[in-house]
Amino acid sequence: MTPSTEAVRAALPHSRCAGGGTVPLILPLPGEPPAPCGRTSCQERLDAELDALRAILSGSPPDACLPPADEADRVRHRWLTGHHAAFCVWQLLPPGLYALAAAPERATTRLLAWTTALYDVYSVLFLYSGSCTPEQYATLVRPGMAAAHPAFSGEWARDHAPVSAALRAVRDRHPAPLLTLLGGAVRDNQRVHMAVARRLVPEGASLLQQAGRSAGHGPTEAEQALYDAHFQVERGPVCRPAHRAQLVRLLAGCVADIGAHGLGTLPDGCPERFGREALARLVAVAVCEEPPQISRIPEPPKGRNT
DSSP: OOOOHHHHHHHSOOSSSOTTSOSOEEEOOTTOOOOOOOOHHHHHHHHHHHHHHHHHHTTOOOGGGOOOSSHHHHHHHHHHHHHHHHHHHHHHHHHHHHHHHHSOGGGOHHHHHHHHHHHHHHHHHHHHHTOSOHHHIIIIIHHHHHHHOTTOOGGGOTTTHHHHHHHHHHHHHSOGGGGHHHHHHHHHHHHHHHHHHHHHOTTOOOHHHHTTOOSSSOOOHHHHHHHHHHTTEEEOOOOHHHHHHHHHHHHHHHHHHHHHHOOOOOOTTSOTHHHHHHHHHHHHHHHOOOOGGGGSOOOOOTTSOO
16 A cells, blocks of 8 residues: 555654664655655755755764764664665666756756766765675675575665666667766776675675576566565655655765765775765765756657666
């Protein structure tokens, strides 16, 4: 049963930052439009989250934004908070990419900058989530996923598949030279994924592989629901200000954590720029409004595997 818009809004977190990382994330299902919003409280919540981010950047973070002091708790906090923020970013990427695919070449500059910035933040968030040691991952993170399901896999994330489809639409529409900036961000994102995976799982065997299953077959609805449940994601209608407020809250928590404890040593093969520019990348997306062109999202091409 889908909860009412009012019920979901009431359940949205009122804390300024992610804190301990236990606040559920409220997201619409992929492809669902933003909920209508005539409430001033959603915009007020967004303004409060932006105020908290400014306080962090000024060196006076609100207590709710401070990461856990205990190292083990901080590993779990980073894993959950980084994933939550990535899910929000994944939901922003398809409309931006489809708008880019539909735009004439002369009107692509801002959309290219926006989608590139989102991909770079996605890369930083993956580094942040996986900034623990292999030993910490093996004892503090992986057992929880294995307990949820022996074949638990990132392929079960509902919000990621639409990103790949939207990127294909952009590549089909525009010539490669136009997409140099975006293409570089996409390749760097793939390098980050491989680098983090090699560090956290040196033997190279995912839970999916250890369970005797191969990648690429697509998840069931039950597996997607289990993935949501494990990462404390609830699905329901969310308006634009409330969606952005959640993202700002999560990115602000990441900024406070990295500012206090660093991002750690980058894994071998990871582009060095993400270490130097991590905070700047996170803040840039947190404070950036979506380009006006995204307000009307073009439909995916008919008859295509999107």
